[in-house]
Amino acid sequence: MEFSANDIAGLLGGEVEGDGSVKVNNVSKIDQGIPGTLAFLSNPAYTKYIYTTKASVVLVNRDFKPENELPCTLIRVDDAYASIAKLLNYYEQSKPKKVGIEQPSYISESASIGEQAYVGAFAYVGENAIVGKNVKIYPNVYIGDGATIGDDTILYAGVKIYAGCNVGKNCILHAGVVIGSDGFGFAPAADGSYDKIAQVGNVEVKDGVEIGANTTIDCATMGSTVINEGVKIDNLVQIAHNVEVGKNTVIVAQVGVAGSAKIGENCMLGGQVGIVGHIRIGNNVKIGAQSGIGNNVKDNSTLWGTPAFGYRDFMKSYAVFKNLPQLRSDVVELRRKMKDQEGTGE
Secondary structure, three states, X not given: OOEEHHHHHHHHOOEEEOOOOOEEXXXXXXXXXXXXXXXXXXXXXXXXXXXXXXXXXXXXXXXXXXOOXXXXXXXXXXXXXXXXXXXXXXXXXXXXXXXXXXXXXXXXXXXXXXXXXXXXXXXXXXXXXXXXXXXXXXXXXXXXXOOEEOOOOEEOOOOEEOOOOEEOOOOEEOOOOEEEEOOOOEEEOOOOOEEEOXXXXXEEEOOOOEEOOOOEEEOOOOOEEEXXXXXXXXXXXXXXXXXEEOOOOEEOOOOEEOOOOEEOOOOEEOOOOEEOOOXXXXXXXXXXXXXXXXXXXXXXXXXXXXXXXXXXXXXXXXXXXXXXXXXXXXXXXXXXXXXXXXXXOO
């Protein structure tokens, strides 16, 4: 598909500066642009590339002021980053969608498959499972008995939805995601061994959730593990039994959340954050990468470190920590001088 700069500006409500008839058929990074592609500039660190890019068209913010002659057509928009996101979504939606049931695959006679759904080869849909309209189930997906998948949801290859778990509408689960595996529950026995505690709950994934590849969300011991509307979870995240994650929270790769922790709305958890069980994290909390959270966290907090504490205090402490070798040397030298003074009787 080809679009002119004028077409794109019309779609985005932007203004063309340069040749409005130039056409593009793909997108590119501004530093890797080739003729016939559209790039964007939103990060000032990449400004230098706009003067050498080979991309035919570049989206820029309305307040962008070039310092040299430009080799490309500009489209000025309110927010270049938001605009490229809109275009990429438009491009994705314009792709042909898979429909129908491939063979071999297994669909229980008691299962319900909605209109315009796609079921890939070697997929399994269990008894009384409900699959909504326009759902895309890629090869080797497992949907257990009584599970439900909401309209317009995509399950990429190898996703596993255990029995009784529910996934909402407009969700995206990437390859290898596991929803509903047993929570890590064991009772110590008198002989030092461990007895397994049956995990009889489920997982509720609400509408508009996206979950990255190979993330696991365990079922509740009793009740539900809940991932609320709009949550975005990266690859390789572990969420334990009975956890609740609030609306529009973002969780980056390799985070581990222990059982029964409650995470509020609109939080941001950096990579490799660890959260102990049975604590509550408030709304609008930001936690820096590799932080360890061992206690309740108040609303609107920004934390970093292990154990985590306030971001500003952490940065002040880190500045001191970096200087500890020099501080030690200074103290040793000061002690030596004091000892020398004592020896001379001064």
